[in-house]
Amino acid sequence: MKTMEGMVIPEFDDVIAAHERIRPYVHRTPVLTSSYLNALTGAELFFKCENFQKAGAFKVRGACNAVFGLSDAEAAKGVATHSSGNHALSLSYAAGRRGIPCHVVMPRTAPQAKKDAVRGYGGQITECEPSTTSREAVFAEVQARTGAEFVHPYNDPRVIAGQGTCSRELMEQVEGLEAVVAPIGGGGMISGTCLTLSNIAPGVRIYAAEPKNADDAARSFRAGHIIADDAPETVADGLKVPLKDLTWHFVKNHVTDVLTAEEDEIVEAMKTTWKRMKIVIEPSCAVPLATILKNPEVFRGKRVGVIITGGNVDLDRLPWMKG
Structure with a gap:
């Protein structure tokens, strides 16, 4: 790790060390594909399924x-x-x-x-x-x-180094990726993705996906400084928190763009994933697919990694249930 601008910044050596340290306690999660979703989006999508991770999430x-x-x-x-x-x-x-x-x-x-x-x-x-x-x-x-x-949920160099192991595995599992899309709330996963890809695959574009109802990262990205919301309301409950100084460092230096999706688009993407891929994902994890469907021109014809971040869902309160 190095110190810069008063922050301790993790380096790729920290990701490698983290991978060895956590190996006995985590899964090397699978990458799944869907011909239906490929046809729907016009892209080749490779889903890194952290919903199958220990404790049900990349975290x-x-x-x-x-x-x-x-x-x-x-x-x-x-x-x-x-x-x-x-x-x-x-x-x-x-x-x-x-x-x-x-x-x-x-x-x-x-x-x-x-x-x-x-x-x-x-x-x-x-x-x-x-x-x-x-x-x-x-x-x-x-x-x-x-x-x-x-142990901060995301603004912690140890946490970011650990999250970077996910995209390291993805790059080992899939050749020729041209873009990776991951959800963004506080920015721990996207920071880990930036840390890894900027070192081992700097040509891969990194897109952060965010609910429109909690779009502080998108507004921060366009403004060039952190804009924090205190209590946004969105079905994507894992993406309500704002960026902090350490995660902002990675976002501003390495993210290609921050894309947003409306609430109904997120729910529809979640439902489509359940229906077509037969896997349980939570609303926050549907945001990347929702943004890909909303911006097909960005991803058409490309090989795209999509990080599904978790599958911890309250089955009694699914977002498409009435009443």
């Missing part, structure tokens, strides 16, 4: 890298974080594998399935209001009380 990569990179003395007080779901349950999973406590602040509106998973992995939940302000204030209280090591 277990960064969480395991952070947890297993701690010294015994650092680990003794446990770890703590704030998260709407997937990072919370991933950090709980990683902490459980190491046998240390995990303290999690979650919005009271977070999907019940994700809360249940956190508790199932041994995480201890403190609820907050569904805003960035409330989340960070309640977390400050929890960390002061426990003294646990803070």
Whole structure:
């Protein structure tokens, strides 16, 4: 890692080290294709299926890298974080594998399935209001009380290095990719993707996909500085959080464009994936396909990697259910 602009920036050597460190605790997830979706989009799509990952999401990569990179003395007080779901349950999973406590602040509106998973992995939940302000204030209280090591959901060099292992695997699994599309909320996955591809495949274009209802990354990208929303409303519950300084560093330097999709487009892409690929994905993971369908001219005729980031869905509250 190197220090720049007052930040600790992970380097590709950190991704390689992370891959070795987390190997016993994560899956090398499969890449799936769909002739139907290829025909629909006019592109060759290769879906990196992190919905089949341990704990059901890519975030277990960064969480395991952070947890297993701690010294015994650092680990003794446990770890703590704030998260709407997937990072919370991933950090709980990683902490459980190491046998240390995990303290999690979650919005009271977070999907019940994700809360249940956190508790199932041994995480201890403190609820907050569904805003960035409330989340960070309640977390400050929890960390002061426990003294646990803070593992930020995305603005953490250890986490970003871990997330970079996903696109490293994708490039090993699929030859000749011309573009990669991943969702963007806080930017941990997209930062890891930028870190890896800028080193091993600098010609590959990187597109971030975002809900129009929570489009702070798109507005930040166009403005040239971070614009943060406090409490956006979108079906893509994993993409509500804003960029921070470390993830913004990667976005501004390596992302080709930030594309957005409307709520109905996200739900339709999610439903189409379930129907045609027979796999369970959560709304946040449908945003990349939704943006590809919305911008076919950008991807037509190209080999495109699509990162499906997770599959932790509340089956009693699917977005197309009525009432």
